[in-house]
Amino acid sequence: MEFAELITTPKLDGVVLHSPFHDPIDGTLCITGHHLILSTRKENVQELWLLIQAIDSVEKKPPSNPAQNGGTIILKCKDFRQLQMDIPTSYDFQNVYISIERLSNLDRAELSYPFFYRPMYNILEDxxxxxxxxxxxxxxxxxxxxxxxxxxxxxxxxxxxxxxxxxxxxxxxxxxxxxxxxxxxxxxxxxxxxxxxxxxxxxxxxxxxxxxxxxxxxxxxxxxxxxxxxxxxxxxxxxxxxxxxxxxxxxxxxxxxxxxxxxxxxxxxxxxxxxxxxxxxxxxxxxxxxxxxxxxxxxxxxxxxxxxxxxxxxxxxxxxxxxxxxxxxxxxxxxxxxxxxxxxxxxxxxxxxxxxxxxxxxxxxxxxxxxxxxxxxxxxxxxxxxxxxxxxxxxxxxxxxxxxxxxxxxxxxxxxxxxxxxxxxxxxxxxxxxxxxxxxxxxxxxxxxxxxxxxxxxxxxxxxxxxxxxxxxxxxxxxxxxxxxxxxxxxxxxxxxxxxxxxxxxxxxxQKQQRRATQKIQQLIQNDKDLRSKVIRMRKQLIDLQKELQHVRLQNDDEFLEEN
Known part of the structure; x- marks a missing residue:
């Protein structure tokens, strides 16, 4: 089976994405065998890469006014996130819904993304x-x-x-x-x-x-x-x-x-x-x-x-x-x-x-x-x-x-x-x-x-x-x-x-503020650890210096005794 057979609309412009804590994004939706990708030309706006396996439920919501085209697709994800995509035309609305529904319900493990994923980093340990x-x-x-x-x-x-x-x-x-x-x-x-x-x-x-x-x-x-x-x-x-x-x-x-x-x-x-x-x-x-x-x-x-x-x-x-x-x-x-x-x-x-x-x-x-x-x-x-x-x-x-x-x-x-x-x-x-x-x-x-x-x-x-x-x-x-x-x-x-x-x-x-506070606490603790490490190093250097001075003093005493 080819993934292309399951995707009736692989690419669609004019899709509006609504996601938690972000402003709506108007962009291009691409549907691949394993991902939904929504990209936009706006600067400083991160594109969406959603693993289709993460989708738990797909719901479609037609427009409240029958005279309007398109509709809304609601994606409820396994990480508890809920995403909403506004589709511009009724034809694409139905096709996108069917494509995501098919892809998110594949029951063969061998078709899942891990079998296609190739890491872009060196594997340090298996x-x-x-x-x-x-x-x-x-x-x-x-x-x-x-x-x-x-x-x-x-x-x-x-x-x-x-x-x-x-x-x-x-x-x-x-x-x-x-x-x-x-x-x-x-x-x-x-x-x-x-x-x-x-x-x-x-x-x-x-x-x-x-x-x-x-x-x-x-x-x-x-x-x-x-x-x-x-x-x-x-x-x-x-x-x-x-x-x-x-x-x-x-x-x-x-x-x-x-x-x-x-x-x-x-x-x-x-x-x-x-x-x-x-x-x-x-x-x-x-x-x-x-x-x-x-x-x-x-x-x-x-x-x-x-x-x-x-x-x-x-x-x-x-x-x-x-x-x-x-x-x-x-x-x-x-x-x-x-x-x-x-x-x-x-x-x-x-x-x-x-x-x-x-x-x-x-x-x-x-x-x-x-x-x-x-x-x-x-x-x-x-x-x-x-x-x-x-x-x-x-x-x-x-x-x-x-x-x-x-x-x-x-x-x-x-x-x-x-x-x-x-x-x-x-x-x-x-x-x-x-x-x-x-x-x-x-x-x-x-x-x-x-x-x-x-x-x-x-x-x-x-x-x-x-x-x-x-x-x-x-x-x-x-x-x-x-x-x-x-x-x-x-x-x-x-x-x-x-x-x-x-x-x-x-x-x-x-939880943005909470994450910032946690990062600040971690930084303070790390700084404190760095300071403690620095004090320990200085203390060790001081001990070594004292040992060296004592050694010099003992040598001087020995020389004094020999001369007298």
Whole structure:
């Protein structure tokens, strides 16, 4: 298929663009296979380059007066921006609408822009291979407790897992294969994180009991190998007891108590995320609707914010993550986290718990490694979950803002502990944007297997390769960062949670002054650091000079003694 077949009007003059915080621009619209470009001859006016993949919804609005020609096309984007284009003639109005509608709904990943993008800079490091499990767990693998398994080399054991898995050293591959048949989608328990006190965080999917409470000795063997004799662990099930009962009716459920005697079970009510019924996206859509209402009163705003339940979801995730973190850190007890499929709430909880506990996850590279490990390599289905977003009328049950919820939780932690993160929340926003639309191939596909089938490493550029370039990453470094080796325990009280206004309100409330103030603060801090560095250098020079003077004085004393 050629893109030209989908574009009925590739170029059109006299288009007027209305965008947030800018005066209307009259220019020429060009439609390519991947971009909308609006250019003008006016000086000091920046042209629009909009990636078509960023468009979530296309709406057309005919003129109020039937005697008038043309119409208005409204583009609602996945970064919450809303753009309006006034088209001069009815014929072009219809053609432009159809062209954008076709291009924004292509469902073949291989036709997306990352496969056509060629960077105009040198690739300093290949982000596609930057966070390999052997490297990330190198310290752990040097012990006698864990090993690398390639049992999933051809993705035959579990399609959603990566090829390289970290498993207990005394568990052979045949045991892993048998255990996989006991878990939904083959997602048997594997290592997610080992805490400094030795406690281990595992993740998996639900067991398949087939209504008979059958057992799997290989599965039990894996979990018992992690604990060791006479020790206890926790199974944190992200579902409510009602949902577990519903899953039992379909052959799923939870581990039978009689066969997992060393494990205590705790159920957390994160049903909305586990059921994947689209309700979380629906709640988020209500939040964005309220954010985009310019005439909303204070009372109505507070009511609609509460009615969206978005901050309730954030609170529930933080609460469950803190529980997991406390089990690991305070009690020194290992934890297995799972829900039904182990693809959404499970990964969300294990990832946020690590940000709370592990100071490395609060650095630039550490957060990237965490996203690779807990979402990309763990099989979070980005392609399916991010196909559409909050503006789309297609509320498919597979669409979920799980990853955005993770980033919002990190934002809440950053808000409460601003000095403990090496990066600013602006980096979280850039990661969010690139997970939904991008020049890069990092977030394409639903799992590693699909990404290898599409040969992403050979055909696309990694987002991490771009982000980690020195001239890029310096824009997202936190000037107030002070490394904190301790765990950070957030307050999850409702009054402690805040709306992420820098993200959700950035096209509604002009944040230009706020950005200027932030830049000024960063400059002051940098100047202060430069001054401190200068003082330290001068102090060192003074010490060296004093040492030199003392040495000269000692030489003079020796010469005086020799002469007398």
């Amino acid at each position: 982000g596609h291979t930057l966070f390999q499990p052997e490297t990330e767990f190198s310290k752990l693998l040097s012990t006698d407790e864990w090993r690398v398994s390639h049992v999933n080399r051809n993705y035959s054991v579990c399609r959603s897992y990566s090829q390289t898995l970290i498993v207990p050293k005394n568990i052979d591959d045949n045991t892993l294969i048998s255990a996989a048949s006991f878990r939904e989608g083959g997602r048997f328990p594997i290592l997610s994180y080992k805490h400094e006190n030795g406690a281990v965080l595992l993740r998996s999917s639900q067991p398949l009991l087939c209504n008979s409470n059958k057992r799997s000795r290989p599965d039990e063997k894996i979990l018992d190998a992690v604990l060791g004799p006479y020790k206890k662990g926790y199974i944190i099930d992200t579902r409510s007891t009602n949902l577990i009962g519903h899953c039992k009716g379909k052959g799923g459920g939870t581990e039978p108590d009689g066969h997992y005697t060393q494990w205590n079970k705790i159920c957390k009510n994160l049903d909305k995320l586990v059921k994947c019924d689209g309700s979380v996206l629906e709640h988020f859509s209500k939040l964005i609707e309220a954010c985009n209402d310019p005439n909303i009163s204070t009372d109505k705003w507070l009511s609609r914010l509460e009615g969206s339940h978005w901050l309730t979801h954030v609170q529930n995730v933080l609460s469950s993550s803190c529980l997991v973190a406390q089990c690991l850190d305070k009690e020194g007890v290992s934890v297995l986290v799972h829900g039904s499929s182990g693809l959404d709430a499970t990964l969300l909880i294990t990832a946020v718990a690590q940000v709370i506990l592990n100071p490395d996850c609060r650095t630039v590279r550490g957060l990237q490694a965490l996203i690779e490990r807990e979402f990309l390599q763990a099989g979070h289905p980005f392609q399916t979950r991010h196909a559409k977003f909050c503006y789309s009328s297609s509320k498919n049950k597979n669409l979920q803002p799980t990853f955005l919820l993770f980033l919002d939780c990190v934002h809440q932690l950053h808000y409460q502990f601003p000095y403990s993160f090496e990066f600013t929340t602006r980096m979280l926003i850039v990661i969010f944007e690139n997970s939904y639309y991008s020049n890069f191939g990092t977030f394409i596909g639903n799992n590693e297997c699909e990404r290898r089938e599409m040969k992403l490493a050979e055909n696309t550029t990694s987002f991490w390769s771009y982000l980690n370039r020195p001239d890029v990453i310096t824009n997202f470094l936190n000037p107030m960062y002070e490394p904190n080796k301790a765990a950070i325990w957030p307050s999850i009280a409702p009054v402690s949670l805040v709306l992420w206004s820098d993200l959700y309100l950035r096209w509604v409330v002009d």
